[in-house]
Structures are given as C-alpha cells and as structure tokens.
Amino acid sequence: MINTMTQTQKTNPSQSRRARDVKQWDIETDVAIVGFGGAGGCAAIEAADAGASVTIFELASASGGSTAMSSAEIYMGGSGGTRVQQACGFEDKTEDMITYMTMSAGPQADAAKIRNYCENSATHFQWLVDIGVPFKDSFHKERAIMCLTDDCLLYTGSEKAYPFAQQAKPCPRGHNLQVEGDNGGPLFMKIVSENVDKRSAISVEYEVRALTLILDDDDAVVGIVVRKNLQELNVRAHQGVILCAGGFVMNQEMLAKYAPMLSHGTVPIGNPGDMGSGIQMGMAVGGAAINMHEGFISLPYYPPASMTNGILVNDKGQRFINEDVYHGRMGAFMLRQQSERFYYVLTVDQYGDYEKVSFMGAEVAATGESVAELEEELGLRTGTLQHTIEVYNEDAEAGEDTQQHKAAQWLEQLQPPLVALDVTPGRGVFIPYFTLGGLDTLPSGEVVNPQRTPITGLYAAGRTACGVVRRAEGYSSGMSVGDATFSGRMAGKAVAAAQRN
C-alpha cells in the first residue's frame, strides 16, 4: 500500500505514458470520457447512440459537475428560431446570432466553431427536447440574470445594448428549463443522467480520478490511466478519449499563472473538480491551451431591472460603459479603468428596489439631497459628478444617451435624493468568476496542437476546451451550458465515427 501511494502521488497529468509500457489493460472501451457533467453526459449519449461502447470516469460520487450547480440556461437560436422563440413571436436569423456571438468573442473568435454552433443550435434545442428536457413556450420579459419562474425565453446578454444591437438584430436566446426557482441545473443533469442510465452501452465509474493519457508510438491517444480505490487502472479506449473535466477555476496556482485578472473575483463558479487536470492532460500530449488569460468576471448589479436606470461612475465621476450591458461586460470594463473606486448612482426609488431583490451586496457609500452633496460625500472633485449627471439628465430628457449609448428605455433622469452604492471590487460586492480558456479544438471536438493538427484519439468538450465563449465582456448567460452540451455532443459523434485502433 505504501508503495502504491508513492507511485500514485508521483503521477501528474503533465506526464503522459506510453502504451508499450502498459503491462495490462484493466478496462477496454470504445470511448473513454473523463467527467460526468453536462459535456460528458451529452457526449456519452451521442457516442452510444452512434453505436460505440462508452465508459465515463467521474471523480465525484455522482454525476452533475458544474452544470448541476448552474441554472442551466441554454443559449440557443438561429435557423429562424427554436420552437420557443417562434411561439413567443421571435424570428431569429442564424446570421444575427453569428454576428452577435462573433462580437461577443472578439478578436479571438473561432469563426468555424461559432458558425457550427449557430447553424445547429435549433437542432440542438430539438435534441434536448427529445431526451426529455422541458421548455415552456413562454417569454420572461423582465431584465434578469436568470429566470426564477418556469418561463423559458429571456434576454440573457447584451443583445439589446450598444454596440451589439447596432450590428445584430437583437433576439432573446436564453432558454430556461420549465422548473420554478434556480433549479434548472439539477433537473437538467437528472434528465441527462437518466438518459445515460438507460443506455446499456454506457458504463459509469464514480469516485475515479483520471491521471494521465496513454500514447502509442505514433503519438496517438489510445487510453488513459485512472485511479480507483488507490489502484491505478489502465483503460484502453479503442476510438478515443474525451476530456470533459471542467475548467481550472479551483486551481489557485493555474489561476495566478494563466488568468491573474480573475484574482478580482470573490466567488469561484465551479465544482471542486475544476482543477484544470483535463487541460493539463491535453497539454501534456501536445494540445494547445488557448485563451487561458480570459475569464468570466462580473458585477451582477441586476436584478432589479430598475438598476439599469442608474449610472456607474469611476472615481473621476465619469461614466465609462452603457449600463444596459450584461453584468460580465460591465465587470470587464470596470477592471480596465484606472480608478480606485466605483459607484453605482441611483434614485431613492431605484434603491428601494435594490434593497428588495439584489444579491450584489454593495453598501451605500453616500446619499445626497443634491448631486453636489453626493459628490462631496463621495470625495469626488467638485463639478465632476455634477457634470456627468447634468449631461445624463439632459440626454435622458432628449431620449438619447449621447455618451455611452444606453438604450432609450433605460433613460430616466436622476433626480435627487440620490444614493451611491460602493461597487468597488474588493469592497464587499459579490463578484462571481470562472475560467474561459482551455484546449484548442476543432468544431468536432478534436484537440489540436499549436499548428492546429489534431492529436489522434483526443477530444475535449465543455470548459476543458476553449469553446465559443471567449470573453467576459461578450458573455451571455446560457452560453456555458449551451457550449458544454453542444460541444459534448459534437465530440461524442466524432469519436464514435473514428476508426478503431
């Protein structure tokens, strides 16, 4: 036993092994999947339905992953609209969805991946319905981060905000499961798990840690080493291995090295298995890890939707972003300012709403019977906040935000008495964060090296891969579970079609 421990402690995912050194294969399967969250589950279903035998290795003692911890909104649209979009009167053109997602991903957009996602998104909706995921044909009108009713469709990003709305016709694409409260994730994973259970071609091994990949002499991935009950087992995967082991939000060392900007976050969004081990296993066999510096970081300042009527200012009393953007975009732009404090300024009425609903946790920094008083209490230079609010109020009256282009529906004069919330990162506000970098993959899920040549036998999906989502500043709720489930399916299909070796 002591020997075994010493042996296994030495193992780390950055050291792959060779098939020729494997003395015996303990498990044989067509497809080995690491991780049973949204990506792994969908990958398994697709691979099994295409005729492959599948073994899932899950570190935890149950399925779920980060998908089960989420609200499981799913970002879908295009092709004229999903059933729900159509029922709610929205026609969603694929090209508009592509434009929005391309702007969202920015210069690091993966055009092929986005196109594949958008062109097949309505089909993905149908696939989810077919496995039993319930979506109600209803629209949730309120601006919200997630839908707490059982309504389905809502705007979850910056679709209606500058500069997105100017280039892509806005359409709501967040699809919430038909379940009350924040229970979409557990329900979604329950349905996926039931689908896995009823397919005899799929075996699931819980409480098993994937250690490292096994290569043949041609550098193809032919298996994986796992640890179960302190024993190392060699798994032969005849068609390939799919890494669906999550991101690295729980790995402090990797965060410090790759995504230091996430150090401004307060609450990591993920499960304890999000240690980056999947990404590291892929890197160890030559897979390129890309976009590792980017992460989701946000200031969830709504609900209440009325917060959108307020303004965000820095310590110069300046606005710097339209307040009707998604909270991830606001968070990203906040971190880019040279400013030691940030304040969200709102009317007393709006503050009343905030006290009732918000979970941002920001404290009142100052109140003022006049803008001048507020400005002074905040320690801002005389005249600066007054100028900002004077311009804003004139623009609100005229119905056009000439400065930051907030949509007219959110323009309301800020009349004293006013309240300023201290929304400075690091001063008590709730700032969730997660990683957005991972292994570079083709739309098929094949992991590629820095030259974009696929590594035979290796696939990745969900947060282990770098998916369609690339930046906090372009994120919309539902993109993560959307990408995890869709990319899982793509990888499951591709591996099942791969040649046996």
Place this chain on the structure above:
Amino acid sequence: MINTMTQTQKTNPSQSRRARDVKQWDIETDVAIVGFGGAGGCAAIEAADAGASVTIFELASASGGSTAMSSAEIYMGGSGGTRVQQACGFEDKTEDMITYMTMSAGPQADAAKIRNYCENSATHFQWLVDIGVPFKDSFHKERAIMCLTDDCLLYTGSEKAYPFAQQAKPCPRGHNLQVEGDNGGPLFMKIVSENVDKRSAISVEYEVRALTLILDDDDAVVGIVVRKNLQELNVRAHQGVILCAGGFVMNQEMLAKYAPMLSHGTVPIGNPGDMGSGIQMGMAVGGAAINMHEGFISLPYYPPASMTNGILVNDKGQRFINEDVYHGRMGAFMLRQQSERFYYVLTVDQYGDYEKVSFMGAEVAATGESVAELEEELGLRTGTLQHTIEVYNEDAEAGEDTQQHKAAQWLEQLQPPLVALDVTPGRGVFIPYFTLGGLDTLPSGEVVNPQRTPITGLYAAGRTACGVVRRAEGYSSGMSVGDATFSGRMAGKAVAAAQRN
C-alpha cells in the same frame, strides 16, 4: 532531394523526437543554443566561460536577432546604483526597483524572477562593461523613448508617474550605449559577437534552422534536430539546450490565437525569425507557455516631451490616464476604453514641437480658437470637452491634477488656440507591438511544465521565455534587452553547471 524535402517539410516544432530513434549524432556539444541574438550570445559567453563547449544555431546568416534591431537600452539599477547611476547622483535601492518592476508586471508578476533580476542588476552592468560595452557617465534629462545622443542614463518608463511614484522612489534605469543615434543595438551585438568569436569553446552555425527537440526515455532533453543545407542533423547536447529563438510577433496564426489584442498594432517589432518556433518546441515537450495573451502595444506620442503637457481624451471628451506615463501604458489603457476615437489635445506651441520631432504620424483632426469650437469640430457632445479642459486648467493652475494624477511638472493650462490630433488606433498612427508571452522558466532559465517541475535539459531565455516583463501597461524601454541579456546569462551559467548525460 525530393525525399529530403518531403521529410523535412513534415517536421514541425510541435513533434519532439526520441533519442532511441536517432540513427547517428551528427554534432556533439555540451550546450546547444538556438538563436544568436542578445540572449543566445550572452548565454554562450557565460556557458563557455564556465567550461562548457557550446554550439549556437542561428537561422539568419549573421548574429543579431531583434537585439540588433533595437536601440539596446538596458534596464538596470538597484544595489545602490550602477556606476552610471551613482556618477549621475542617483542612489537606486534594490527594493524600489523590485517594487516598480512588480507593479509593472501586475498580478502575473514572477516574484522570484524579479528579485533575482533586481538583486543582480548592478552586477549585470559590470559584466556588460567587462565584455566591452561602453556606457558614458552622463544623464539625459529630456523625456524620450530612446536616447539619440551618446548619453547613458534616462528615465524610460513610468517611474515618475502615478501610481508608480507613489509606491517606489523614482530612479532612471535606462542605460543607453555610448554611441550617437539609434545605433545601440548594432554596436551591442557587434561586441557580443566579438566575444563569442574569441572563445574557442563556442562554434556558431549560421543558416541553420532548429526543427525539434530530442528526448531520452526519461523525457529529458538530450539534443535537437536542425536543418542545414536541406539536410537534417541530429545534435547531441550533453548538458542541455537553450532556446533563445525570439518571440512570435511574426507568426500571424499564433498572434491571432494567443495575443489577439496585438491586432491593433501597425508595426511588428522583431526579426523574421520571430515565428514562435522556440516556444513551440518547448511546448511540445511539456513546457508551459504563459502570459501568451499579453503584448507590448504602444502609442509613442513623445518626443517631443512637451506632448506630455497635452491631454488624451476619448470620444466622450474624457481623460482616462495620466499623460506622463510610458507610451505603452497609454496604449494599453486606450485599447480598454469603449470609444471609437481618441484625440490628443495640445496648444499650438506644443503642436509646433510635435511637427518637428514626433514620429507618431497622427493627423490633425481639428483646431479651435476656443475649446467650444474644437469640441464642435470634433463632433463631441457640447459641454464635454469644455468640462474636461475647465477642470484640467483649474487643476493645472492649482498645481495638482486631481483627476488623473499627472505630475505637477507637466501641468500647464491648455489655452486656445488648440489642436486635436487623431490618435485612434487604425487611423494612421504608428503603433509598434511585440509579444510578451513565452515558456515559463525558473530564474535559472530552466523551462518548467504546468506544475512548475523543470524539464531536464531544457532552458529558455530572451523572448522565448516569459521573463520579468509581463505587460505593456508596466513596460519601460530597456526591459527587453535587459531581460534578454540577463536571462541569457542565467541560462548559460545554469546549463554549464548541469550534469553531463
């Protein structure tokens, strides 16, 4: 010949080879160095002086690399000051230099590497003097990006600017070679090359391309495959391989994938060999590539120094950075704004200086006999630029920039007539750029994997490694050649002390 071509075209740096597959060793050496720029040259000298035999493989037909194309300012200080700092009356404490460089690198700072650099920087100065690099004991007072006289010492970064000066006592650390004009780089590489030539333990192979690393069965690097005259040669390196092959600024694919923000640049700073091949070779054997998203990108708006008296505004007429920072910091903050245009506003006198000296290439966007006229000509909302300049002028009169904390010496009222230059990236202004990511290394130059375990036999230096410099927003001129030469020396020493295998 056709066979050879086919064979070699297939080779890419992401596929390492195994020693057991090597049929014959064509070259044997203690230390193989890839690249003969500043890093490779200094590494070779140190390794040879420690008793090792060295072979340098250089792609070009002469030494030089990007160092020869630079002005070769070298960022040095600490330990009470270099000879030049002391002669010019500056006492430079190591801790101040560490604080400045740590702020400069930001959250991704490598504390051990910065400490090693700063503690040994004055010794590095002496080493350079000993190999014959001439530095004059004189101080160049003017604010400049590089020194065009033969004077040595100058402020080359944001040392005297907010927020750096508030935390670290400012000291000039840019050391310019004793040569007129922008000729530091050629002179520096001439001296390094002469030092290499006179050491019989060093051989140099020009016009040779390094292809990929060779590993033994324990995954130690024991050699390298190179191509010379269309022939592949296997090089056995008994003590190790040092990758000094530059960055990836000339590799469009890698830029798009890893450092998309550099797409705003107009002129890549580097040599044609900066294709990222060194980084890729290291990644192929498990080396971690870090900080790959960061790059130097700048708006070189000075000289003339009088430009610092002007103000930079966005399309809201807002200032957003203190204009006395280094131009890389200004460039970085510009790219972070949600703004479609950027203007540099200056007086007619300052504009006169600009016309004489500047190489920024910005065109006049508007002129105004009053601020209101300028504002209108620029299409800014009425009152916005007027407010900014009113506040700025009041602050200038009072001698304190309450908004962006520009140092008092640069505060001068902006009195009409005024000129606004269009400094928007993409509209004709000169925006140099280069990469700042590379292989993660220990201060010794040992390349490490994602768990920070060294890869036996592999070292990296200069731009192939991720050095002390991590962000445009904290860059100072002289840090690149400083890091290249210093990290080259560290790697040369370490490899010469490594066990033979």
